[in-house]
Amino acid sequence: MAVVVEDAVVVVAISIRSRAASAPGERRAPAVKHNTILKGPTRTGVSWRPELALAIERWPHLGLVELMAESLDAKQPIPAAIEGLHQRGVPLIPHGTSLSLGSAEPPDPHRLDHLARIAERVHAPLVSEHLAFVRGGGLETGHLLPVASSREMLEIVVENVNMARAALPVPLALENISTLFQWPDPEMDEADFLNELLERTDSLLLLDLENVYANCRNFGGEPEAFLRKLPLEKVAYVHVAGGRDGKDGRYHDTHTTPIPQPVFDLVTWLSERIAIPGIILERDDYFPDQATLHAELNRIRAAVRPTGLSVEQAHAK
Amino acid sequence: MLNETRERQADAQSHLVASLMRGGSAPTGFDADDLSSTSRSLLSKRYRLVQNVWPIFEASLGERFHPLFDEYAREMPLPIEAQARQDACQFARWLMNRRQLPDLCHLVLLHAELRGIAQPRRGVSIRFAWLSERRRPAFGFKLPGCAPWVVPSS
Numbered sequence: 001m002a003v004v005v006e007d008a009v010v011v012v013a014i015s016i017r018s019r020a021a022s023a024p025g026e027r028r029a030p031a032v033k034h035n036t037i038l039k040g041p042t043r044t045g046v047s048w049r050p051e052l053a054l055a056i057e058r059w060p061h062l063g064l065v066e067l068m069a070e071s072l073d074a075k076q077p078i079p080a081a082i083e084g085l086h087q088r089g090v091p092l093i094p095h096g097t098s099l100s101l102g103s104a105e106p107p108d109p110h111r112l113d114h115l116a117r118i119a120e121r122v123h124a125p126l127v128s129e130h131l132a133f134v135r136g137g138g139l140e141t142g143h144l145l146p147v148a149s150s151r152e153m154l155e156i157v158v159e160n161v162n163m164a165r166a167a168l169p170v171p172l173a174l175e176n177i178s179t180l181f182q183w184p185d186p187e188m189d190e191a192d193f194l195n196e197l198l199e200r201t202d203s204l205l206l207l208d209l210e211n212v213y214a215n216c217r218n219f220g221g222e223p224e225a226f227l228r229k230l231p232l233e234k235v236a237y238v239h240v241a242g243g244r245d246g247k248d249g250r251y252h253d254t255h256t257t258p259i260p261q262p263v264f265d266l267v268t269w270l271s272e273r274i275a276i277p278g279i280i281l282e283r284d285d286y287f288p289d290q291a292t293l294h295a296e297l298n299r300i301r302a303a304v305r306p307t308g309l310s311v312e313q314a315h316a317k
Numbered sequence: 318m319l320n321e322t323r324e325r326q327a328d329a330q331s332h333l334v335a336s337l338m339r340g341g342s343a344p345t346g347f348d349a350d351d352l353s354s355t356s357r358s359l360l361s362k363r364y365r366l367v368q369n370v371w372p373i374f375e376a377s378l379g380e381r382f383h384p385l386f387d388e389y390a391r392e393m394p395l396p397i398e399a400q401a402r403q404d405a406c407q408f409a410r411w412l413m414n415r416r417q418l419p420d421l422c423h424l425v426l427l428h429a430e431l432r433g434i435a436q437p438r439r440g441v442s443i444r445f446a447w448l449s450e451r452r453r454p455a456f457g458f459k460l461p462g463c464a465p466w467v468v469p470s471s
Contacts, residue, residue: 070400104327137331139338140395142366143359148329152322159319180355184346248354285365 037125037171037204037236038064038091038277042304044297047095047282053081055290059297062090064237064278067122069094074117082122092122093237093280095129095206101160101174102133102147112167119170126236128173128206129164131157131194146179149186149193161201173204173236178211178243178253180218190215191229204236209266210253210282214243217251223266232270237278240267240300255284258296267303276304340391360390366401367408374408377419385412402429420448424467427457431465 043063046056056062065085072078072094078086086092096115099107119127132144147153165172176194188196198205207230212223242257259281270276279300281293288296332344337356343349364386368375375382389411396403409426412418418426423446431442442465446455457467 070398104323104325104330106323133330136327136334138394139331139334140397141334141338141359142363142395143355145333145337145355148326153326155319156323156326180358181348181351246354246358248350248357250354252358285369 041306042271042276042301043091043237043278044301044304045090045278045280046293046297047280048082048085049283049287050079050081051287052283052293055288055293057081057084058290059294061297061301062088064093064280065090066093066095066128066280066282067118069096069115069118069127070098072118072121074114074121078121086122091125091278094118094122094124094127096127097130097144098134099129099164100132100134101129101164102131102145102153102157103135103160104133104153104156107160107164109167112164116168119168124170126171126173126204127168128175128236130175130177131197132177144177146177146181146183147193148183149188149190150183151187154188154193154196157197158200161197161203165201165203171204171236172201173206174198175206175208175239176211177208178214178218180250180252182219189229191226195229195231198231198234203234205231205234206237206239207232207235207270208239208241209270210239210241210243210259210263213260213263213266214251214253223262224269227266227270232274235270235274235276237280238267238270238276239280239282240264241282255282256286258288258292259300264299264303267300268305271304271306275306279304338394360387363390363395363404367405370401371405371409371422371425373421373425374405377421381417385417406430416449418449420450423448424455424469427455427467428465431457431459431467 045062045064045066046052047066047068048056056065062085067082077083082092094115096111099111099115101107115127118124130144131147133147134141134144147157161172161174174194174197176190194205197203209223212226215221216223216226240259240263241253241255242259242263243251243253243255244257246252267276267279281297281300283293329344333347335341336343336352337359340356343352364383367386368382378385386408389408393407393411396407406426406429409418409422413423413426427444427446430444433442440461442459444457448455455467455469457465459465
């Protein structure tokens with residue numbers, strides 16, 4: 001059965017801002033002034049999992065796919081199902097979870113090299129990671145933990161992200177995370193931290209709307225007020241997912257349930273303000289059947305209200 | 318200057334991670350309930366991932382699986398690559414050292430070791446194991462490019 005790809009592949013076009021030349025041997029990608037990497041109408045897709053491979057392949061509107069970078073071996077052939085998506089012209093975005101760019105230590109060169117190699121192998125237009133740390137004192141947590149909102153940590157993370165960008169062949173997008181705790185005595189809020197970090201590192205924003213929703217559920221605040229403070233012109237793409245209410249009274253970002261209506265509402269809210277380049281559905285467990293997955297993806301598409309403006313036009317408005 | 322800052326922040330992150338992973342007291346200034354929720358969430362995620370990659374644990378250990386895994390996770394940190402398969406192998410060896418590894422899990426561990434999941438290996442691999450429930454030995458080998466061959470098979 002022929003499968004229609006909604007949007008043709010576009011040549012990656014990146015606005016280049018003048019900047020100091022990278023050191024010899026560095027793979028640093030050009031700086032990005034505005035996000036123009038994924039062109040055309042909003043692309044919708046899924047974070048690829050073997051359990052969902054067939055359902056993903058069969059969705060006729062597939063416009064974007066995210067790959068878990070750590071689950072791919074840069075020395076082995078790319079799985080045939082993923083290779084097939086590339087042949088269809090679906091942009092593939094490696095998404096890292098272990099760089100730990102929010103660690104007090106510099107990022108591991110081997111992990112950076114792995115992400116760079118995967119990006120090259122799948123011809124990725126960009127890669128993404130989290131504003132988080134995942135290890136400390138020799139212990140792995142297997143989880144994304146928030147960075148202290150202090151000037152000191154900001155300086156460290158700026159240096160870490162600049163080291164990462166120097167090692168990566170394509171632009172880097174950083175994702176806001178959800179958390180169940182906060183560091184004491186914050187010197188700035190998360191939005192200010194993200195704004196300055198993205199500005200000083202020429203990085204893009206992977207905006208996780210469910211994480212925004214989760215943090216507001218657990219710590220208070222209006223998601224829209226938080227979003228208004230972010231540099232929305234730097235949104236490379238968006239994450240959506242569903243979590244669950246825990247017995248501890250907190251909302252847990254589990255990626256195991258259908259997307260809640262408030263997150264769909266945030267998609268609509270955002271799409272009325274910027275031309276969202278892409279939206280990725282994340283599902284990590286309790287995988288739905290094909291019909292359920294397709295229905296959820298169709299709901300995401302329906303939640304987008306295109307402004308008809310480019311990111312630059314919307315931002316300039 | 319930044320090196321000193323990194324050391325100071327590394328200490329703070331290390332204390333926090335130790336508290337979350339080892340179940341120690343909350344570092345000064347943090348909300349203890351929030352950290353406790355996070356700690357349980359980490360444990361639950363780790364448990365669920367291992368359960369997914371090795372469903373044989375739950376099938377073999379039944380109701381003992383959850384409390385045993387909780388004890389294991391408090392005692393043993395995640396393997397450095399934080400992959401569920403490595404964690405499952407580590408849990409199996411932890412059970413083996415306590416003489417609580419069911420035979421079926423032991424055979425799965427044998428397979429995993431032959432396939433190099435526990436630790437990368439090349440060439441011909443040969444492994445022996447003692448199945449404590451059946452009170453008999455198990456034997457397996459793997460040739461390059463072939464699937465492991467194990468006796469008994471289950």
